[in-house]
Every structure is written in C-alpha cells, then in structure tokens.
Amino acid sequence: MRQIKRIFVHCTAGSQQQTIDDLKAEFRRKGWSNPGYHYVVTPNGGTHQLLAIEEVSNGVQGYNSTAINVAYMGGIDKDGKPVDNRTPEQKDALTLLLHKLKQMFPEAKIMGHRDIWGTDKSKWKKMCPCFNAIEEYKDIAS
C-alpha cells in the first residue's frame, strides 16, 4: 500500500445533474488514464468508487502519489461560478466517507483542494471545493 499523507476534498466543478458515466467520459476526453478522484458523492447521497485506493488518481498536481481524492458532484452555479451546493444527503455521505478513510489512514490530513495553496485566498488557483474543508472536518478523528 502506498503512503497516504493527504485526503483531498474536491467538487467536480460541473453540473449536479452529471452522471458518473458523464464524469468518466470527461476524464477520458482530457486524456487521463486514471480518473480525477477515487470517490465521487452524488446529490442523492450515493458514494461511487471510481478507482482502487492503491492506484493514483488525478486530483491535485504534484501531490497525487500520496493522496486520496474525493469529490462531490457539483460546485458551480448556473452561471459557472463557484458555489457550495452540496445537498444534505451529499454532506452526510461525504462525512461518512471521510470518517472511513481517516480510520484507514490515521496520519492523513483532510483538506480541500484549494488549501494546498494556503490560507491566502489571492494564492488560490481554484476555489475547489468551494467550502472550508479543514474547518468542517477538523473533528473527524481516526
């Protein structure tokens, strides 16, 4: 098993109506051999595993070899602007998933994609996942 240092939380930065198959097709169009995320949580609270955790997904450039990437479907409004539009079901499923992963990898830090650029918003290259994941998940213990 590879060493896991970080569990990154993402949004898919697409429509909440997208299906898992749409998302996979998008990754293929980008020419990625592996998906962007290990897990994707849909608005109905469904948790879909796209890749075994032994494999490396394509979530945060430069950090993927030691990371697990999870995403919720959504994260943009109708004008394409960043928004936290997680449904209650999505929030619950995400929290449950992160609890499980933290049990498997107690040393791993749970953080949002944007947190890799620090706390200064002007340094963020993306808003992903459009909420403060460090704050929201700080109480998830192994």
Ligand SMILES: [Zn+2]
């Ligand atoms: Zn992201």
